[in-house]
Structure formats: structure tokens, C-alpha cells
Amino acid sequence: MMRKLSEIKGEEALDVLAEIIEPAAEIFTDENVKNALKVENNKAKAAKIILKDHNKAVLTLMAALEGVPVEEYQPTLFALPSLILGVLNDPELNSLF
Numbered sequence: 001m002m003r004k005l006s007e008i009k010g011e012e013a014l015d016v017l018a019e020i021i022e023p024a025a026e027i028f029t030d031e032n033v034k035n036a037l038k039v040e041n042n043k044a045k046a047a048k049i050i051l052k053d054h055n056k057a058v059l060t061l062m063a064a065l066e067g068v069p070v071e072e073y074q075p076t077l078f079a080l081p082s083l084i085l086g087v088l089n090d091p092e093l094n095s096l097f
Helices: 009-030 031-039 042-052 057-065 080-089 091-097
Strands: none
Touching: 009 031, 009 042, 009 057, 031 042, 042 080, 057 080
16 A cells, blocks of 8 residues: 555654656656646646656656555556556655745
8 A cells, every 4th residue: 555755753754755856857747747737736637747758757656655666566457547646646756846
């Protein structure tokens, strides 16, 4: 289960932040993602863009948040949309970018 940033503490928080900063920046600085979120207020559209255009970044980010090595991370098709929406709804992650 994906953890929110606010749930990760201490040294583990530093490790997770180091792992997610690049993929999160890739996702949240994408102009299409920003437009879908801020202008259109359409999280479903943003999720679609993220899944199509940033799949490696998504896997890296989610694996880190779940505490699993990215090489071993194998989310199911049905889990991915809720995981993406969880990332989009995490206020701590969104405040970083």
C-alpha cells in the first residue's frame, strides 16, 4: 500500500525523498499535467497523461513510496489508477512542486 509522505519519518524520509525527487519533478513540471490539474481541474486527465508520458517515473515514485525496489515493483492494472490518484491527492507531495 502506498504511503503518504507525511507517514514517512526520520532517515527513511530522507531516503524516500532522494528517490522520488527526480521522478516527481518530471511529472509535476510537465506542462500538460500542470494544465490538466490547475487550469482544467481534471485529475483523471492528469492521471492519463502521467501514465502515458511518464511511466518509468511513475514506477520509480510509487516503488519508493511503497518501500519496494523499483526492479521488484509490479503494480496491477487495476491498482495503478488509484495509486496515481493517491499521488495527485497527497498534499505534501504536491506542495514540493
